Amino acid sequence: MDLAGRRIWVVGASSGIGAALAQELCRRGAQVAVSARRADALKEVAGEWMTAVPCDITDRDSVRQAAVEVVAELGGIDIAVLSAGYWKQMGEFDVESFHRHTEVNLGGMANCLGELIPRMKAQRAGMIVGISSVAGYRGLPGSEAYGATKAAQINLLEALRARLRPDGIDVLTVCPGFVETEMTEDNTFPMPFMVKAPEAARAIADGMANQSARIVFPWQMALLMKFAKFVPDRLWAIALTPRS
Numbered sequence: 001m002d003l004a005g006r007r008i009w010v011v012g013a014s015s016g017i018g019a020a021l022a023q024e025l026c027r028r029g030a031q032v033a034v035s036a037r038r039a040d041a042l043k044e045v046a047g048e049w050m051t052a053v054p055c056d057i058t059d060r061d062s063v064r065q066a067a068v069e070v071v072a073e074l075g076g077i078d079i080a081v082l083s084a085g086y087w088k089q090m091g092e093f094d095v096e097s098f099h100r101h102t103e104v105n106l107g108g109m110a111n112c113l114g115e116l117i118p119r120m121k122a123q124r125a126g127m128i129v130g131i132s133s134v135a136g137y138r139g140l141p142g143s144e145a146y147g148a149t150k151a152a153q154i155n156l157l158e159a160l161r162a163r164l165r166p167d168g169i170d171v172l173t174v175c176p177g178f179v180e181t182e183m184t185e186d187n188t189f190p191m192p193f194m195v196k197a198p199e200a201a202r203a204i205a206d207g208m209a210n211q212s213a214r215i216v217f218p219w220q221m222a223l224l225m226k227f228a229k230f231v232p233d234r235l236w237a238i239a240l241t242p243r244s
Contacts (some may be wrong), residue, residue, distance in 0.1 A: 001210075003209055006078045008031065008034070008080070009079070010034050011057060011080065012082070012083035013045055015045075017200050017201065019175075021101045021201040021204050024198070024204075037054065043223070057084050057108030057112060060114070062177065063112055067116070078127070079128075080127070082131060105152075113128070126169045127172065128157075129208060130173055132150045132154050132175050133175055137228060138231075157172075157173040157244040173214040178193065178221075193221050195218050
């Protein structure tokens with residue numbers, strides 16, 4: 001698929017992967033609209049080349065209004081990238097933190113899908129790109145909330161890929177490893193095979209152009225997570241038990 005001329009809405013584009021991807025898509029000739037809560041940061045990313053539409057994905061009315069504005073500005077939506085996310089490491093189990101993760105990562109994605117799917121069905125074409133994470137592949141201490149929502153996103157996007165095929169809608173699941181962004185800059189634990197946001201953006205844009213079903217990057221992390229899926233549950237728990 002040639003991305004040049006495609007009308008693309010990137011949600012969660014005020015920083016990190018979303019911002020880098022929006023810029024990469026512009027370089028490839030796409031018409032891009034960007035959304036996020038932080039209006040000032042969003043305008044900085046958009047510059048003169050993109051349409052900036054502030055939006056809080058946890059608010060259905062806000063998402064609905066943003067979708068209307070994006071369609072009015074671009075003339076439609078060919079591709080939507082759902083990149084908004086929330087991450088906070090857990091020490092002790094934190095119920096409030098858990099609910100915040102689900103509100104943003106799952107509820108926010110659902111709010112966006114609720115606006116996008118009917119529109120793309122009506123035009124009998126489209127692509128939905130969901131930014132999940134390799135954290136959804138196996139349970140990791142400290143990532144109980146984030147990992148659970150990312151696993152749910154992977155499952156949700158896989159189900160939609162099958163359901164929406166007859167309507168001409170592609171679904172791409174993106175599972176990055178560690179990417180150097182605001183979200184990871186305060187992490188104190190080891191982050192192997194870290195890549196920079198522009199490198200991640202190029203990998204995602206290539207996946208979109210190739211109409212892939214799922215991409216995992218970098219390749220070292222993809223290989224590691226494939227291996228991790230085959231580790232027995234008890235052995236996985238023993239290997240990750242915190243040492244006193």
